[in-house]
Amino acid sequence: MKNLNVIILSAALLMSCKESVELVESTLNLGKVEKVAASSSSSDDFFQIAILPDTQYYTAKKHGGSLNLFKYQIDWILANVTTSRIKYVAHLGDVVDHGDDGNSQEWINAKNQLYRLKDAKIPFGVAVGNHDQTPYGNPMSPGTNSGYGVYFGKNVMKTSATPWYKDAYGSSNNSDNHYDFFEYGAHKFMVLYLEYNNPSEALYNANYEAKVFHWADSIIQKFPDRKVIIVSHSILKAPTNNTANITTPGTSTQQGYSSFTSQGSKIYHNFKKHKNVIIMLCGHISGEGYRRDVYKFNNGQDSTVIKSFLSDYQSRPNGGNGYMRLMRFNLTKNTLSVKTFAPRPGANILEEDADSKFTVKLFE
Numbered sequence: 137m138k139n140l141n142v143i144i145l146s147a148a149l150l151m152s153c154k155e156s157v158e159l160v161e162s163t164l165n166l167g168k169v170e171k172v173a174a175s176s177s178s179s180d181d182f183f184q185i186a187i188l189p190d191t192q193y194y195t196a197k198k199h200g201g202s203l204n205l206f207k208y209q210i211d212w213i214l215a216n217v218t219t220s221r222i223k224y225v226a227h228l229g230d231v232v233d234h235g236d237d238g239n240s241q242e243w244i245n246a247k248n249q250l251y252r253l254k255d256a257k258i259p260f261g262v263a264v265g266n267h268d269q270t271p272y273g274n275p276m277s278p279g280t281n282s283g284y285g286v287y288f289g290k291n292v293m294k295t296s297a298t299p300w301y302k303d304a305y306g307s308s309n310n311s312d313n314h315y316d317f318f319e320y321g322a323h324k325f326m327v328l329y330l331e332y333n334n335p336s337e338a339l340y341n342a343n344y345e346a347k348v349f350h351w352a353d354s355i356i357q358k359f360p361d362r363k364v365i366i367v368s369h370s371i372l373k374a375p376t377n378n379t380a381n382i383t384t385p386g387t388s389t390q391q392g393y394s395s396f397t398s399q400g401s402k403i404y405h406n407f408k409k410h411k412n413v414i415i416m417l418c419g420h421i422s423g424e425g426y427r428r429d430v431y432k433f434n435n436g437q438d439s440t441v442i443k444s445f446l447s448d449y450q451s452r453p454n455g456g457n458g459y460m461r462l463m464r465f466n467l468t469k470n471t472l473s474v475k476t477f478a479p480r481p482g483a484n485i486l487e488e489d490a491d492s493k494f495t496v497k498l499f500e
Contacts, residue, residue, distance in 0.1 A: 180468040181319040185219055185365075186213050187463060188227040189419045189447045192267050193455025195245040196233035201455025203245055205478075206367075209460050210249045212479035217258055220462070224300075224318045225253055226327060228419035228447070229265030231371030236270040236283035240421060243283040250288075250341035252340055259300035262288050264331035265311045265369035265420060275344055280331075290314070305351045313348050315355055317362070323467065324361055328352055330368040332420075335398040349406050356410050364413040371400035371416050372446035373493075374423035385452060388489040394425030394446055404429065408440055414499065416444040422451035424476070424491040441500060445474070459487065472498040 188209060193201030195411065213225060227250070232242035253260045262284070266272045269279040286292075289309040294300040304314035312331035330352065333345050356364055375392025396404060402417065407413050408431040425446035432439045445463075449456040458478040465472055474494035478485040487493070 138210075149317075159329060167496055176198075180466050182221060182464055182466045182468070184462050184464045185224040185226060186222050186224065186284065187417060187447060187461040189228035189460065190228060190265065190267075191234035191246065192230040192265075194448055194458075195231065195242040197457040198233060199450075200453060201304060203249075205454065205456065205458035206245075206249045208458050208479040208481065211251050212460075212484070213258065214252065214256055217256070220369070221320075222462075223259065223320050224260060224316070224325070224327060225260035226367050226417060227260070227262040227364070228367065228417060229263035229332065230267040230419060230450075231262060231265065231337065233267050235272060236268060236280050237278065240285055241343075243287055246302040247287040250286045255299060257297075259298075259316060259318045259328055261301070261314070261316045261327055261367065263329050263367045263369050266332045266334070266337070267396075268369070269332065271339065273332065273334060274339040275312070275331055275333040275341055276339075280310070285309055285311065293459045297462045303355075305348055313352070315352075320465075324355075324359075324363070326359055326362040326364045328355070328358070328364055328366050330366065330403060333368050333399065336400065337369070345402065353408070353410075356407070356412065360412055364410065364415075366403065366407060366409075366416045368399065368403055368416070368418055369419040370397045371403060371418035372421070372425045372427065372444055373397055373400075373426045374421050374446070386487045386489050386492065391494060392423065392425045392491045394427050394444070396427075396444075400444070404442065404444070408442060411438075411440050413440065416442060418444070418446055419448040421446065422448050424448075426491070426494075426496075428496070430461070443472070445495060457485070459485075467498075470498045471495050483491050 145325040191206050193199045194203055194206040214223060218237045231246045232239060234242060250260065264280055264284055268284050288311060289303050290311045293311055300316045300318055302315050302317055304311040314329050316327045330348065334340055372394035374395050377393055423446060428443045430439055430441050447461050459476060462473060462475045473495040474493060476487040
């Protein structure tokens with residue numbers, strides 16, 4: 137979780153004779169940027185991934201949050217995994233609120249819900265947020281040994297029952313930085329998780345970051361046939377041009393354009409060189425945000441495109457009110473559609489304003 141009062145820094149463009157970074161969106165024209173028709177037909181070839189933003193107030197039962205809201209999310213995924221073609225579920229971190237050590241009940245609450253996906257053999261992964269570490273923001277031992285490591289460590293996740301989980305950085309049980317595979321037909325994907333290690337925090341560790349990035353680079357290079365989705369708790373800040381999703385949720389008239397957090401900037405600038413990295417997902421800061429970055433190199437002859445998405449509802453009533461997202465990969469139309477909703481036993485609560493329900497190009 138991050139306080140809502142954020143400082144927005146202007147993005148610097150890195151340029152040389154051989155490479156440049158180009159922000160395709162303009163903050164002056166955000167309501168019209170990359171506007172794509174969202175229509176689809178029953179014959180379209182598509183699959184979806186489900187996104188679970190910060191659940192810390194559900195597992196901790198704080199600020200009106202309840203375990204039922206978490207349960208409704210998992211209930212919905214289990215009931216719709218086949219008809220909605222859900223191929224993967226990503227948790228954006230801050231699974232719990234009170235850290236890793238001496239906090240077994242919150243972790244058990246989280247385990248009881250997320251293991252339902254494991255039992256149903258639905259591929260899923262969990263990012264490490266600052267509230268999942270002890271002390272908060274600590275990427276080093278004992279940071280996640282007693283909670284995340286117990287329930288989502290390598291010893292639990294790297295088994296024959298979880299074939300989507302492939303491996304993690306380091307040789308111990310630590311799974312804070314790991315990667316999963318999933319497929320849809322001939323289309324292959326990797327989901328790469330990078331734990332919270334934010335340069336703005338006192339416990340930031342640059343040496344550890346460099347080692348993790350080197351490991352992650354090698355994994356991405358090893359599987360060039362897989363499109364890569366990076367999941368890390370802190371990547372985008374809340375938009376400055378659109379505060380409606382916090383002050384009056386559901387009333388936004390434009391997509392909120394986000395700048396990078398300090399960790400998000402580090403991640404983007406390290407991994408932008410990989411042509412197969414296409415999407416980055418995050419939570420941490422309350423709000424909904426989006427950006428699309430084009431990195432040009434080889435004198436402009438080659439480029440990569442990375443789209444980043446922020447979704448975090450913890451500052452809403454009831455600790456988030458159970459909001460989650462579906463991302464629909466329409467391979468027929470080359471589109472990526474975002475849907476935001478809160479599952480309920482009866483009618484779901486839909487949020488369909490401009491920054492909650494939108495469609496962009498998928499691979500460009």
